[in-house]
Amino acid sequence: xxxxxxxxxxxxxxxxxxxxxxxxxxxxxxxxxxxxxxxxxxxxxxxxxxxxxxxxxxxxxxxxxxxxxxxxxxxxxxxxxxxxxxxxxxxxxxxxxxxxxxxxxxxxxxxxxxxxxxxxxxxxxxxxxxxxxxxxxxxxxxxxxxxxxxxxxxxxxxxxxxxxxxxxxxxxxxxxxxxxxxxxxxxxxxxxxxxxxxxxxxxxxxxxxxxxxxxxxxxxxxxxxxxxxxxxxxxxxxxxxxxxxxxxxxxxxxxxxxxxxxxxxxxxxxxxxxxxxxxxxxxxxxxxxxxxxxxxxxxxxxxxxxxxxxxxxxxxxxxxxxxxxxxxxxx
Amino acid sequence: xxxxxxxxxxxxxxxxxxxxxxxxxxxxxxxxxxxxxxxxxxxxxxxxxxxxxxxxxxxxxxxxxxxxxxxxxxxxxxxxxxxxxxxxxxxxxxxxxxxxxxxxxxxxxxxxxxxxxxxxxxxxxxxxxxxxxxxxxxxxxxxxxxxxxxxxxxxxxxxxxxxxxxxxxxxxxxxxxxxxxxxxxxxxxxxxxxxxxxxxxxxxxxxxxxxxxxxxxxxxxxxxxxxxxxxxxxxxxxxxxxxxxxxxxxxxxxxxxxxxxxxxxxxxxxxxxxxxxxxxxxxxxxxxxxxxxxxxxxxxxxxxxxxxxxxxxxxxxxxxxxxxxxxxxxx
DNA sequence: ATGAAAGCGCTAACAG
DNA sequence: CTGTTAGCGCTTTCAT
Numbered sequence: 001x002x003x004x005x006x007x008x009x010x011x012x013x014x015x016x017x018x019x020x021x022x023x024x025x026x027x028x029x030x031x032x033x034x035x036x037x038x039x040x041x042x043x044x045x046x047x048x049x050x051x052x053x054x055x056x057x058x059x060x061x062x063x064x065x066x067x068x069x070x071x072x073x074x075x076x077x078x079x080x081x082x083x084x085x086x087x088x089x090x091x092x093x094x095x096x097x098x099x100x101x102x103x104x105x106x107x108x109x110x111x112x113x114x115x116x117x118x119x120x121x122x123x124x125x126x127x128x129x130x131x132x133x134x135x136x137x138x139x140x141x142x143x144x145x146x147x148x149x150x151x152x153x154x155x156x157x158x159x160x161x162x163x164x165x166x167x168x169x170x171x172x173x174x175x176x177x178x179x180x181x182x183x184x185x186x187x188x189x190x191x192x193x194x195x196x197x198x199x200x201x202x203x204x205x206x207x208x209x210x211x212x213x214x215x216x217x218x219x220x221x222x223x224x225x226x227x228x229x230x231x232x233x234x235x236x237x238x239x240x241x242x243x244x245x246x247x248x249x250x251x252x253x254x255x256x257x258x259x260x261x262x263x264x265x266x267x268x269x270x271x272x273x274x275x276x277x278x279x280x281x282x283x284x285x286x287x288x289x290x291x292x293x294x295x296x297x298x299x300x301x302x303x304x305x306x307x308x309x310x311x312x313x314x315x316x317x318x319x320x321x322x323x324x325x326x327x328x329x330x331x
Numbered sequence: 332x333x334x335x336x337x338x339x340x341x342x343x344x345x346x347x348x349x350x351x352x353x354x355x356x357x358x359x360x361x362x363x364x365x366x367x368x369x370x371x372x373x374x375x376x377x378x379x380x381x382x383x384x385x386x387x388x389x390x391x392x393x394x395x396x397x398x399x400x401x402x403x404x405x406x407x408x409x410x411x412x413x414x415x416x417x418x419x420x421x422x423x424x425x426x427x428x429x430x431x432x433x434x435x436x437x438x439x440x441x442x443x444x445x446x447x448x449x450x451x452x453x454x455x456x457x458x459x460x461x462x463x464x465x466x467x468x469x470x471x472x473x474x475x476x477x478x479x480x481x482x483x484x485x486x487x488x489x490x491x492x493x494x495x496x497x498x499x500x501x502x503x504x505x506x507x508x509x510x511x512x513x514x515x516x517x518x519x520x521x522x523x524x525x526x527x528x529x530x531x532x533x534x535x536x537x538x539x540x541x542x543x544x545x546x547x548x549x550x551x552x553x554x555x556x557x558x559x560x561x562x563x564x565x566x567x568x569x570x571x572x573x574x575x576x577x578x579x580x581x582x583x584x585x586x587x588x589x590x591x592x593x594x595x596x597x598x599x600x601x602x603x604x605x606x607x608x609x610x611x612x613x614x615x616x617x618x619x620x621x622x623x624x625x626x627x628x629x630x631x632x633x634x635x636x637x638x639x640x641x642x643x644x645x646x647x648x649x650x651x652x653x654x655x656x657x658x659x660x661x662x
Numbered sequence: 663a664t665g666a667a668a669g670c671g672c673t674a675a676c677a678g
Numbered sequence: 679c680t681g682t683t684a685g686c687g688c689t690t691t692c693a694t
Contacts, residue, residue: 002686002687002688003687003688004687012664012665013664013665013666014665014666014687014688014689015664015665015666015667015689015690016663016664016665017688018687018688018689018690019663019664019689021688022689026663026664027663027664028663028664031663031664045443046687046688047384047445047686047687047688048383048443048444048445049380049383049384049387049389049445049686049687049688050380050384050670050686050687050688050689051687051688051689052379052380052383052670052688053378053380053381053384053670053671053672053686053687053688053689054669054670054687054688054689054690055670055688055689056380056670058380058444060423063424067409068399068405068408068409068412069402069405069406069408069409069410070405071400071402071405074399074400074401074402074405075400077399077400077424078398078399078400078426079400081399081424081425081426082426085425085426090423090425090441090444091423091424091425092391092421092422092423092424093394093408093412093422093423093424094412094416094421094422095409095412095413095416110421112376112379113379113389113421114378114379114380225609225612225613226612249609249613252613256615259615278556278580278610279609279610279613281556281557282556282580282583282610282613282614283613283614283615284587284590284614284615333670333671333672334671334672335671343680343681344680344681344682345671345672345673345681345682346673346674346680346681346682346683347679347680347681348672349672349673349674350673350679350680352672353673357679357680358679358680359679359680362679362680377671377672378670378671378672380670380671380672381670381671381672381673381686382671382672382673383672383686384670384671384672384673384686384687384688385671385672385673385674385685385686386672386673386686387686663694664693664694665692665693665694666691666692666693666694667690667691667692667693668689668690668691668692669688669689669690669691670687670688670689670690671686672685672686673684673685673686674683674684674685674686675682675683675684675685676681676682676683676684677680677681677682677683678679678680678681678682
């Protein structure tokens, strides 16, 4: 059943059928109704490939993230998909992994699908692991609009939507210090843009509050609960009275360590995680965690994308404030 | 830059270029090399839409799940994507939600994309919520091969790959009883095929071991840690000495309740979760959990799909055994 | 408001 | 092994 069949059955030309399919205003309501009736009756669906060929678009956006099995990204993908679908876009998903060359490959591959826009989830696409060569992004941006969720690079055609990790960390550290904490452990697990921003917030807050930045208090470990626990056990690093982690998994690892050392949370050690995931509620005691506004970021990205594709111009950088979800704190 | 340009630059016909693109064996290595050189040099990429039109396929498979932000599904999608990409398939993802009509819509919508196969993740597609009308699946199966991950319906064209929830639950309950547990709470959160199977395993094990099936010990609650805790608190149901939950989130909710009641785990109450997620390791004490073999299921699905698309016939049902990951048990 | 016809870029007989 | 050519199903001028 193709457009010719419908045209014949409806007694019109294929051009008219096409116009009806695209809801063109220059078809009389009467004809529209007639054609639509036939389409319904025949259960006709336009061939998306032919349509794509003609329009050079299949109304599809590409979503690339290092790993959807990560809670943060899974959430992001879920929200993105939801908003994109709301506006009739389909999503093609690609999980690139974390290695630079794999990320480049994934981006180049998905571009061949002639997507209408590309969304990169997670700040790992903005300068991770030392390789700062962002050419593949500017190249991509030359073909379609590129959106960076929670990352930032300065490059025409790349639109960045991110939460203000720097600010919230700065504020939290300042508050911790004000409430008497002196040795705050900073736990992170990546060199991504957002991790660096958080670290900067941590260090600046320490400095601005007259405390030294101690290397021994900045620990980099894979985001696995038991790995973190293990590392802390090995280092026998018990000399801290607060922990700030860039992810809830890390925070829980620290929590386990602290409890194992017989110290109590939050009295002896205050622990704060990031992303406000189920992990923060699962552990005992529950932990405060920063809501990094995943849903808002996703909504903003999709709305911006629509603006852009509709011909409007949009800002290259949009920053959203984070907010702390407090649980069991001492103050 | 299209096939004509390449043909001209390489001094061959478009047919030859097309053959090279598709790596047809009937082109001399010499010509292939020549054409490939030009393609490289011009950075040529075949237009996927035109290709789709000609082949009536874009080498894409549809993945539909109720909600990727759920850990189990996120994992499944990650594995599926990985294996599919390995064989050159792209994935289009659709999150349908849990409502029957939304599931039907999602399936019908994604079919219009002329995907090569459809994968439905989670047993919610096989008879959930009372509505047993599986017509939309058999209809879908009429158009493309349909794979059900962890669900089972008897329908030609629908291939089911699932883990044996019935058996593992039956075995675990039997063991619990043998080790002296008498009142085992069964916590579940859906009416899906797999939940029903687990419940059946629970009930049959009780019966076969001479214990009654008590309604008060079967509690249905949303899979949210705090919701479960809340429900148990309201019911003041403390009269159980073991818990079997169909998901780790539920198990953790029960754990919190048990600890709150001042009873100890696993001495007073043994708790076992499902899916072996991070939650099982995050809580304190860590919980045993059933590995439902997500990766194996995904790999099996993708391999089966390839067999099928290659013209071989495959079995309509493949069952994989689960396995228990023990942590802090009493026996 | 509608139709005729020329593409869109590629695949796949068919012919040599 | 290579080239010619007729589609694939739709969009879109350009007429009318």
